Amino acid sequence: MDPKKKKIAIVGAGIAGLSAAYNFQSLANVEVKLFEKAKSLPDTGLGFLIMSNGMETFAKMGIEKELKANGNVINNFISVDNNSRVLIESELDNCLAISRSNCIQAVCDQLNPENIHFNKEITKYSDVPGSNQKTLHFSDGSTYTADILIGADGLGSKLRKKLYPEHKINIVKEKEIVGFAHHPELFKKIGNSLFKLDNPKKGLNLGLLPTLDGQILWYMQFNEDKITKPENTPESLEKFCKEAVLGMPIEFQEVISHSDFQKAYLWAMADVKILPSFHKDGVLLIGDAAHPVLAFTSQGVNSALEDSYLLSNLLADNPDSEIIEIFEKFDSIRRPIIAKTLHGGRLLLDKFLNHDNRDNIYLPFVDQKFSFSK
Numbered sequence: 450m451d452p453k454k455k456k457i458a459i460v461g462a463g464i465a466g467l468s469a470a471y472n473f474q475s476l477a478n479v480e481v482k483l484f485e486k487a488k489s490l491p492d493t494g495l496g497f498l499i500m501s502n503g504m505e506t507f508a509k510m511g512i513e514k515e516l517k518a519n520g521n522v523i524n525n526f527i528s529v530d531n532n533s534r535v536l537i538e539s540e541l542d543n544c545l546a547i548s549r550s551n552c553i554q555a556v557c558d559q560l561n562p563e564n565i566h567f568n569k570e571i572t573k574y575s576d577v578p579g580s581n582q583k584t585l586h587f588s589d590g591s592t593y594t595a596d597i598l599i600g601a602d603g604l605g606s607k608l609r610k611k612l613y614p615e616h617k618i619n620i621v622k623e624k625e626i627v628g629f630a631h632h633p634e635l636f637k638k639i640g641n642s643l644f645k646l647d648n649p650k651k652g653l654n655l656g657l658l659p660t661l662d663g664q665i666l667w668y669m670q671f672n673e674d675k676i677t678k679p680e681n682t683p684e685s686l687e688k689f690c691k692e693a694v695l696g697m698p699i700e701f702q703e704v705i706s707h708s709d710f711q712k713a714y715l716w717a718m719a720d721v722k723i724l725p726s727f728h729k730d731g732v733l734l735i736g737d738a739a740h741p742v743l744a745f746t747s748q749g750v751n752s753a754l755e756d757s758y759l760l761s762n763l764l765a766d767n768p769d770s771e772i773i774e775i776f777e778k779f780d781s782i783r784r785p786i787i788a789k790t791l792h793g794g795r796l797l798l799d800k801f802l803n804h805d806n807r808d809n810i811y812l813p814f815v816d817q818k819f820s821f822s823k
């Protein structure tokens with residue numbers, strides 16, 4: 450390797466880590482290694498809505514076409530009540546519904562395979578005396594020494610726990626069950642819409658997102674204060690969802706009856722105070738490792754993409770800067786944006802949990818184009 454190149458180690462091959470590795474691999478002044486604890490790209494997880502800020506980032510990365518080939522463009526949001534009366538209809542701009550596995554595979558396909566290492570669970574890292582380097586220690590006993598360490602190890606981030614052991618994750622009262630249904634007919638009918646049932650009185654929403662090839666991703670949100678949560682087993686989730694959709698418009702009943710509950714799961718939503726800084730002791734956190742956001746914002750994947758794109762631009766534009774200066778710039782740009790997203794997510798959560806007036810139906814995301822108080 451060229452000794453003038455900086456060695457970057459990224460921990461975690463989710464969207465944050467993969468997109469960072471992809472962005473860094475074209476930079477002349479760095480060598481990138483991505484370490485993932487799983488044996489291969491996980492096919493677990495269901496999917497999400499990539500919002501316009503995420504799609505714009507993919508476009509800047511030059512891989513928007515690859516993403517679009519693996520998902521379904523969403524250009525409309527419709528919210529209805531139990532009687533199929535439309536509560537809100539709103540155009541959406543440049544959004545894509547995609548399964549998580551298709552999304553991460555599409556990014557991974559662009560990576561030089563030599564840059565990604567599976568089966569590499571980082572257990573700890575240590576400082577190299579007399580330098581800014583860090584040595585990563587893996588569960589198989591091997592090590593790797595890097596000039597720059599990026600933590601992209603998700604919600605339960607080990608790196609964040611080491612840097613900020615006091616920082617707590619709060620589980621909120623909104624719970625979400627997520628699943629997939631295969632229903633080509635309904636897929637066609639819903640087309641390019643995010644179609645949602647809002648029942649604020651009951652504290653229950655059900656959103657339908659057609660992703661690809663007749664698959665519909667759905668998410669059922671409920672208020673734990675109003676509805677007792679089921680066990681996280683396929684049988685219990687199926688029973689719960691089937692009872693919950695009774696009386697709902699036919700589309701929602703059909704989705705639930707065509708779902709494979711072996712793959713559905715119950716999420717406990719986390720709300721986390723913003724970190725004092727996204728970097729500490731020469732380590733930078735990105736994506737969920739730095740700032741988990743509430744699902745209401747639809748910004749988890751999008752903000753991870755924005756993080757990694759900004760970081761690679763800062764590295765490209767400031768080749769002679771000390772890494773700490775680049776981390777500082779990153780933090781000063783990203784933290785105010787993330788703070789707004791977190792605030793917007795909490796407003797949506799509060800509407801969901803504490804206001805059962807139908808005037809309080811909201812758009813199910815936070816982005817620059819829509820007011821947080823809608």
Ligand SMILES: Cc1cc2nc3c(=O)[nH]c(=O)nc-3n(C[C@H](O)[C@H](O)[C@H](O)COP(=O)(O)OP(=O)(O)OC[C@H]3O[C@@H](n4cnc5c(N)ncnc54)[C@H](O)[C@@H]3O)c2cc1C
Nearest residue numbers: 461463464465486494495496570571602603736737749750
């Ligand atoms: C399995 C899974 C399924 C998901 N499913 C959905 C979904 O259906 N819908 C949705 O909206 N969001 C889902 N998410 C969350 C969503 O992917 C993230 O909110 C968003 O994409 C930001 O991604 P991230 O890269 O920051 O974190 P993540 O996507 O969480 O990725 C973190 C990665 O780090 C790896 N990792 C963790 N610890 C270590 C370690 N010690 N050493 C090496 N590697 C490590 C993990 O295996 C994982 O691949 C899922 C996340 C995961 C991990």
